[in-house]
Amino acid sequence: MIGSEMTGSFQLMKSMNRALILNTIRSEGPISRADIAKRTKLTPPTVTNVVGELLKTGLIKESDTGVSKGGRRPIMLTVNWPSRNVIGVDIGVNKIRVVLTDLNANILYKTVAKMPVPVTEEKLLETLKKSIHRLVTQSGADKEKLIGIGVGMHGMVDSERGVSLYAPSWNLKNVAVKEELEREFLLPVKAENDAKTLALGERWFGQGKDTENLVCINVGMGIGAGIILNNHIYRGNDHIAGEIGHMVIDVDGPKCSCGNYGCFQTLSGGSALRDYVLKEIALGRDTILSDWLEKNPESIDGKTIYECAKKGDALALEAFSKTGSFLGIGLLNLLHLMNPPLVVIGGGVSRAGDLILSPVRKIVKLRGLTETVKATKIVESKLGENGTVIGAATLILADLFALNNS
Ligand SMILES: [Zn+2]
Incomplete structure (x- = not known):
């Protein structure tokens, strides 16, 4: 193995451990470092190292001390839910819903806009960008805390490229949603079909x-x-x-x-x-x-x-x-x-x-x-009418909390 490959696989293992530990804190927290090691089968020094890095980022925090099983009472860890925000978008046939959520997909702010008639590619993208700008302005969202934009839309979507392949209700083809939004907002963007987005939202939060x-x-x-x-x-x-x-x-x-x-x-x-x-x-x-x-x-x-x-x-x-x-x-x-x-x-x-x-x-x-x-x-x-927007936010959250989990 040559040097750069070795560094590469080391980096990958490190980020896999990081995702595993972060997701364990998300699903099991409040949880102690010792219990994370038990759950993940990682060594206590690895857990301590990664937890130290995660604490520095502010993604997790130490909470109240837990129950002692003999000896010192352990310090418990939880995800710092309000520390980051995600934007979830549901592009429906008649409406665009946009929400701001925390890391637990709790909706902090919501806007709804009507789709212009008739819907053209240009109008769709314009309405989409305007709606997201409006949400960011009206909610007073801290741009430093935004980690991504997830989009759920009807029709067939190539989620790898973030392209709407075919939206039958408007007869639109090959709309590059991800590319357009990434250029406008300088944030990672993921796009997916609405039913698949809803299913992901149900898996994580429903x-x-x-x-x-x-x-x-x-x-x-x-x-x-x-x-x-x-x-x-x-x-x-x-x-x-x-x-x-x-x-x-x-x-x-x-x-x-x-x-x-x-x-x-x-x-x-x-x-x-x-x-x-x-x-x-x-x-x-x-x-x-x-x-x-x-x-x-x-x-x-x-x-x-x-x-x-x-x-x-x-x-x-x-x-x-x-x-x-x-x-x-x-x-x-x-x-x-x-x-x-x-x-x-x-x-x-x-x-x-x-x-x-x-x-x-x-x-x-x-x-x-x-x-x-x-x-x-x-x-x-x-999840009611928020199902797709919560699922859309989950596209980003799933990426943060677990590798290859969406
Ligand atoms: Zn048919």
Whole structure:
């Protein structure tokens, strides 16, 4: 081994130890130096050295003393959560949400901006940059403390290059999000598909904290999935793993925007809910949704249908039951393919709670191939509308706390 290679591998080992120790303090803290050594199987002098360096950076701090197991009471270490900040961005079809978080993904400040219509590449990047500048100014964020910007966006994203390959809602291709933002803000930037971002957020800060494998389904107007496999986002060969919205569920089903028939998202999700209700109203169904339709047809969406279902409207209830059953069928295919122990349902439609989850669970229980599949844990995301921004911030946090963990 020549000198520079030796230095290189030494540096790598050092940074791996640093990440391992930092992540142990994050997940187990408050924790003593001795317990870190036990957990990580590193030698006490290595732990002491790295902890000393981390203390100097201010990323961790010494907290109260712990319980003595005989002898001196140990000094406990915790992550200094407010010591750094991350910016998380959720580029939705109609809105851009931007948040400032601490190292524990707690949201300290939030701004929401409307997307310009029509969305062009130039306008998208301009709105994105303006929104981030506005957040930094309004929140009074300390620029010295900012460690990066994470971006979650709909469509297909090449996360290695940080390029939005295809955003179908705006028909935009090859938008260099990472490059543009790094040049503007001089900070590391990571970009990823929104469903994958949501899945990462759930793994670190939501329902998936205790599992290394999970599937997260983002049910908004369309449907996408993020798959976490052995703690990593599974991206597939060409970044499109999880694009389940166009998985064919019914070959004789309705025509999809992609040109095929019976795609998952023509039968379930926000658009399908709306289409189902509008079709039934056209056929003469009696429903309180007709009042909305007369006033403002555009206002009929998942939320209004949910409001009407809560009031006991038969058509609204039926729409959730039908589209929920199709969500169950699509999910069942995923369960048989991936066999995860946990499924998290997020996105706007998931906020209908049991109205959408009950038919899903019913289908899985009825049609699962084994008792284990039938009993797969299916839960609603608790991160709510912040799921994607928290996940976006996690793209940066995962890089800080663990090597190769995103
Ligand atoms: Zn399709």
